[in-house]
Amino acid sequence: MNPIEHLLQEHRDIMSQVADLRQAVSDLSARGEAALPGALPVFRRIGRMMETQLARHARKEDEALFPALEAIIGVEDGPTAVMRREHKSIHGRGELLRRTLHELNEVEHPLIVAGGETMRSLTASGGTADSLRANAQEIIELLDMHFLKEEQILFPMAQNVLDSSALDDVWKRIEAMAA
Numbered sequence: 001m002n003p004i005e006h007l008l009q010e011h012r013d014i015m016s017q018v019a020d021l022r023q024a025v026s027d028l029s030a031r032g033e034a035a036l037p038g039a040l041p042v043f044r045r046i047g048r049m050m051e052t053q054l055a056r057h058a059r060k061e062d063e064a065l066f067p068a069l070e071a072i073i074g075v076e077d078g079p080t081a082v083m084r085r086e087h088k089s090i091h092g093r094g095e096l097l098r099r100t101l102h103e104l105n106e107v108e109h110p111l112i113v114a115g116g117e118t119m120r121s122l123t124a125s126g127g128t129a130d131s132l133r134a135n136a137q138e139i140i141e142l143l144d145m146h147f148l149k150e151e152q153i154l155f156p157m158a159q160n161v162l163d164s165s166a167l168d169d170v171w172k173r174i175e176a177m178a179a
Contacts, residue, residue: 003065003170004155010057011147014049018143021046021136028133036129043101043132046139050094056177058087061150064173068166069158079154086146093139100132 024042027035066080075081162170 001171003060003167003174004159006171006174007057007060007065008151008155010053010060011151014054014057015143015147017046017049018140022140025133025136025140028129028136033129036132039129039132040101043097043136046136047094047098047101050091050139051098054094055091058091060174060177062087064170064177065158068162068170069154071166072161073157079149079157083146083150083154086142086149090139090142090146093135093142097132097135097139100135 020042024035024039028039062084066083070078070080073079158167
């Protein structure tokens, strides 16, 4: 199998899930705290996806594709270095999302049902619908930008500079990660 096609398919799978996050962000923008009960399950699902599926995807790039490219184009401030930094930034945003959800769900959310006073304390603690919305919006923007760069620059470059033997080696590394 072509590892680039495999990675592109993973992009499509991940972004199909991000469509739900876009909708949740839109709902939070339009309805604020009232949209929170419907948005929380989406945020939880996306948080899990980021720490599992997206993390595995990034690992495939970091440990299988990027080393093959770096053997040809070098490491210093090249496109793979940029992509590695973006992976860290995206995963940092995912961690912030999970922490915010924990605070909202474990610390404050049970009290939301109790009434309006809880909303004021939720706002004071920083675990607001707006903070979730802002973080989720940044995740969406980072993923959009990152995947666009990979799909329009890095992956075509890999197809051009890696011969079939190198692509086979990349695929073998990817398969080994799944085992």
